Amino acid sequence: MSGETLNGLLKNGQKILEQSGIREAGLDAWLLLEYITGKSRAYYFAHGDEGVTEETACRYQELIRKRAEHIPLQHLTHQAFFMGYEFYVNEDVLVPRQDTETLMEAALELLKGNKAPRILDMCTGSGCIITSLMLEVPEASGIGVDLSEKALEVAIRNARELGTADRTKFVKSDLFSAEYFSKKDNAEKVTGYDMLISNPPYIPSGEIEGLMEEVRLHDPRMALDGMEDGLYFYREITRQAMDHIRPGGWLLYEIGCEQGKDVKELLEKEGFIKTEIRQDLCGLDRVVLGQRPLLQEEKYV
Numbered sequence: 001m002s003g004e005t006l007n008g009l010l011k012n013g014q015k016i017l018e019q020s021g022i023r024e025a026g027l028d029a030w031l032l033l034e035y036i037t038g039k040s041r042a043y044y045f046a047h048g049d050e051g052v053t054e055e056t057a058c059r060y061q062e063l064i065r066k067r068a069e070h071i072p073l074q075h076l077t078h079q080a081f082f083m084g085y086e087f088y089v090n091e092d093v094l095v096p097r098q099d100t101e102t103l104m105e106a107a108l109e110l111l112k113g114n115k116a117p118r119i120l121d122m123c124t125g126s127g128c129i130i131t132s133l134m135l136e137v138p139e140a141s142g143i144g145v146d147l148s149e150k151a152l153e154v155a156i157r158n159a160r161e162l163g164t165a166d167r168t169k170f171v172k173s174d175l176f177s178a179e180y181f182s183k184k185d186n187a188e189k190v191t192g193y194d195m196l197i198s199n200p201p202y203i204p205s206g207e208i209e210g211l212m213e214e215v216r217l218h219d220p221r222m223a224l225d226g227m228e229d230g231l232y233f234y235r236e237i238t239r240q241a242m243d244h245i246r247p248g249g250w251l252l253y254e255i256g257c258e259q260g261k262d263v264k265e266l267l268e269k270e271g272f273i274k275t276e277i278r279q280d281l282c283g284l285d286r287v288v289l290g291q292r293p294l295l296q297e298e299k300y301v
Contacts, residue, residue: 007048020068070213092150093126094223117194127155134164192246199254200233202226260285
């Protein structure tokens with residue numbers, strides 16, 4: 001044994017994280033202890049004086065040291081929870097955020113009544129959006145697109161581990177540039193997707209240096225950088241979206257909290273109707289959505 005106890009490890013870990021300016025030091029210290037020991041919080045409260053092995057103490061202290069360097073907790077545990085599902089994550093993907101669940105709620109609402117929708121997730125990253133949609137809509141099928149090969153490896157792993165790989169295809173592409181999207185025998189090219197959903201990079205390039213260390217130093221820059229004004233990917237996707245969404249289908253975006261008006265105008269300029277801005281739980285603009293008109297309506301848009 002190391003001479004350390006569960007209680008001693010936790011208190012020391014919390015102290016180190018507090019001194020390093022970690023905002024939720026107590027919670028992170030506990031989550032790392034739970035990850036290393038496999039012991040629940042209830043077990044800890046009942047057996048806090050229990051000794052731990054030297055190996056356990058060393059592993060925990062090493063993770064605390066890394067967290068004190070502002071490496072994201074999820075990169076250390078390789079676990080992130082989204083929509084109630086556990087996803088594998090690493091430094092090659094953006095860690096799923098609770099904010100994005102607002103996008104998911106809007107998507108699921110719009111998919112009601114569509115028993116077997118075809119869904120395109122642009123800038124898929126970890127695959128948390130497309131995989132969660134496959135889990136929530138069991139007859140759905142989907143495509144996840146990303147330019148990063150390493151991100152796609154993570155997305156494919158998540159689809160396999162969560163049992164949706166048979167209904168999900170992943171494509172490496174710079175938005176719609178891949179040959180896959182121009183094939184004449186591509187069923188989706190002929191009939192269109194019921195939904196195009198995206199949480200693209202949307203932080204203006206000049207603002208990235210001001211982000212918290214966990215994001216600025218450890219999230220992949222290509223998952224953050226929305227170019228000069230943060231709207232580059234919204235423009236490019238929206239400009240081509242009508243070619244890939246079926247009449248009556250939907251385009252949904254997660255947005256930065258000050259981008260709602262601009263992104264909504266982009267959709268309207270391209271002919272989308274029923275455009276709407278939705279807020280997250282904090283009351284901040286978080287989602288913009290719009291519908292491709294039915295064919296008979298397009299003549300009047």
